[in-house]
Amino acid sequence: MIGPFKKRRRPFAYPGEEIRLPGSGPAPRAPREQNASSRGIETGRLRLLVTACLFLVAYSVVTGRLVQLMVLAPWAAEEPAQASAPDPVPLEVRMNRADIVDRNGLVLATNLPTVNLIADTRAVPEHDLQRAIRVLPTLFPEMSSEDLKTKLVPGKAFVYLRRNLTPVEQQAVNDLGIPGLHFERSERRVYPAGRLVAHVVGATDIDNRGIAGLEKSFDTALTSGQGALHLSLDLRLQHAAHQVLSDAITRFEAQGGAALVMDARTAEVLAMVSLPDYEPEKIGETTEDARFNRATLGVYELGSVFKVFNTAMAIDAGMRITESFDAANPIRISRFTITDFHPEGRWLTVPEILEHSSNIGSARMAMVVGTERQQEFLARMGLLEPLPFELPEVGRPLVPKVWREINTMTISFGHGLSVTPLHLITGVSALLNGGLYHAPTLLKTDPNAPPEGRRVFSEANSIRMRAMMRLVVEAGSGKSADIKGYYVGGKTGSAEKQLRGGGYAKDAVLTSFVAGFPITDPRYIVLVVLDDPKAVKGTYGFRTAGWNATPAAGKLIAEIAPILGVAPVYTSPAGAFDPTLIRQVGLKLDDATEDKHLAAR
Structure with missing residues (x-):
């Protein structure tokens, strides 16, 4: 049809699709099924987003904790274990403990x-x-x-x-x-020298903390990064002393003993042995007796070796060595009687009193000097107080509370005053080295800066003491220590052992021998102490020092003198002393020396 009644084209639509023409009003709502599907999709997306955020947070927390533990505070990982460990030990104590070495750098303790x-x-x-x-x-x-x-x-x-x-x-x-x-x-902690240095070096516990000896004394220093601890000890001399003492204990069936070697000019302890001993790595398994250091902790009445100090005290007080004292008869004081083991039955000079080890002569000399001067002299020699020494195991001398006349007499021959073997050798060192007292030490001293020492005795009197101690070895009870080529001067000592409850054991003795060599100019002092040696085959029923401690000391000197570089000399040592002193003391001269002295007169 033409004009306003034109025919319109129907819009194209897919099958089932509703055709909506322009101007026909609002579109109807979508079906219910389509709306539910959209909401499901949105919900799924939301859940995925939330899950992803949760994973992100979790990974962030884990990452942050790892950074804290591994970077910011690595030690924090150890805190739970440390907190629950019993008595935790600081890492610096357990680890990197310094070595202990002898004077030649040989390792005595390491890790x-x-x-x-x-x-x-x-x-x-x-x-x-x-x-x-x-x-x-x-x-x-x-x-x-x-x-x-x-x-x-x-x-x-x-x-x-x-x-x-x-x-x-x-x-x-x-x-x-x-x-x-x-x-x-x-x-x-390991100890390459083992029991050889047990009482010097000591030991550590399972946590590497020092519990005995130098390990205990220097526990802080050994863990502070200061480097190795250098000792005065010479392992070669230590081995010799250990072997000689061990042989003597076995030979004379002694309970134990001690041996020391000291440098007379510096008081450095070159060897120190106490037997029985123990393996430092097994200190917890050993006996109390084996752990006991007889050289520094044992306090004893040492007997006649103390006559060295009594003689020195007398000449220090101005007594002439030619003076004589009545040793013919025992001394009775109160309920006590002082006698001689081998009485001479006559008057004796000062050197003869030392040579024959007269208790009677020593007591009379002491009474002339007096109690007050005796106390002062023994204090000057460091015999009345504990020694300043590097070991924690140091004994305190047993001094009379009231120093009476009877104490003065008995102390003159080594009874009534108890000291350690270390006290004895340190005091004798001062008497023989020219009169300078040095505190004993286990630390190596600088050879370019030797210690000055403290004057306690005159050099002239020191020479007199050398000559008189040579007489003891040459003609007295020290003959078995007279080693050819190495002029030895010394003194023997035998004392009844003290009982813990008081009094003395009649069937137990403590024997000792102290010596200096070469006695013309002493460089080294040696001391051997035997705890209750027995009379054995070859000692003819005797168990005094001249039969056991003295030959042991002589053997030790013979072994260590070459190591120390002491050259043997085969002329009379009397030639090193003044001719007048030689006559006064009574030293022997060889023919050449005697002719020389006669020509000089």
């Missing part, structure tokens, strides 16, 4: 790296816990299943199972594959 076996039972499954209890004793026989049951209790964060594993043992534990068994880095 070996090792590991300790520990357990965190919180990380061990129950079946593995039972397997550990069953299997570990097969690797370590000293462990028991019962002991492991008490240690491997579930819930414990830190338990020590065994210390100082060898690499083989560590690998064997590792091969078990048990979770919760861990290895702690550690160090083990």
Whole structure:
């Protein structure tokens, strides 16, 4: 049709689609099924977004904690184990403990790296816990299943199972594959010289802390990074002293003994042995007697060796060595009687009193000098107070509370005053080195800066003491220490042992011999002490010092003199003394020396 009645084209539509013509009003709503589908899609997207955020937060927390533990505070990872460990030991104490070496640099104490076996039972499954209890004793026989049951209790964060594993043992534990068994880095203190230096070096506990000897005294210094501790000890001399003393104890069936070698000019202790001794690495397994240091802690009445100090005191007080004293008869004072072991039955000069070891003559000399001067002189020689020494095991002298006349007499021959062997050798060193007192030391001194010392005795009197002590070896009770080529001067001592409850044991003695060599100009002092030696075959029923301690000291001198570089001399030592002193003391002269002195007169 033409005009306004034009025919309109029907819009195209897909099958099922509603045709909407312009101007026909608002479109009807979408079907209900289509709206539900849209909402499901949106909900899924939201859930995915929330889940992703949660994962991001979780990873952020884990990453932050790892950074804190591994970068910012690496030590924090150890805190739980340390907090639950009994008596935790600072790392600087356990690890990197400095070496201890002798005067020649030989190692006496050092560390070996090792590991300790520990357990965190919180990380061990129950079946593995039972397997550990069953299997570990097969690797370590000293462990028991019962002991492991008490240690491997579930819930414990830190338990020590065994210390100082060898690499083989560590690998064997590792091969078990048990979770919760861990290895702690550690160090083990070892002593290459073993029992040879036990009483000097001492020992450490399982946590590498010093508990005896120099290990204890220098515990802080050894762990402070100051380097090795250099001792005055010479391991060669230490070995000789240990061997000689051990042989003497065996030969004379003694309970024990002590031996010391000292540098007379510096008071450096070059050797110090106390027997019986112990293995430092097994100090916890040894006896109290073996741990006891007889050289520095033992306090004894040393008997006639004290006559050296009595004689020195007399000439220091102005007494002439030609003076004589009545030794023919015993001295009776109160309920006591002073006698001589081998009485001469006559008047004796000062050198003869020392030569024949007269108790009677010594007591009379002491009474002339007087109690007050005796106290002053012995104090000057360092015999009345504990010695300033590097070891913690140092004895205090036993001094009379009231110093009466009877004390003055008995102390003159070594009874009534108890000191350590270290006291004795230090005092004798001062008497023989020219009269200078040095505090004893176990630390090596600088040869370019020797200690000055304190004047306690005149040099002239020191020479007189050398000559009189030579007489004891030449003609008195010290003959068995007269080593050819090495002129020795010394003094013997035999004393009844004190009983703990008071009084003296009639069947037990303490014998000693102290000596200087070469006696013309002493460089070294030697002391040997034997605790209750017996009369054995060859001693003819005697057990006094001249039969046991003296020959032991002579043997020690013969062994160490070449090591120390002391050249043997085969002319009379009397030639080193003034002819007048030689006559007064009564020293022997060889023919050449005598002719020389006669020509000089």
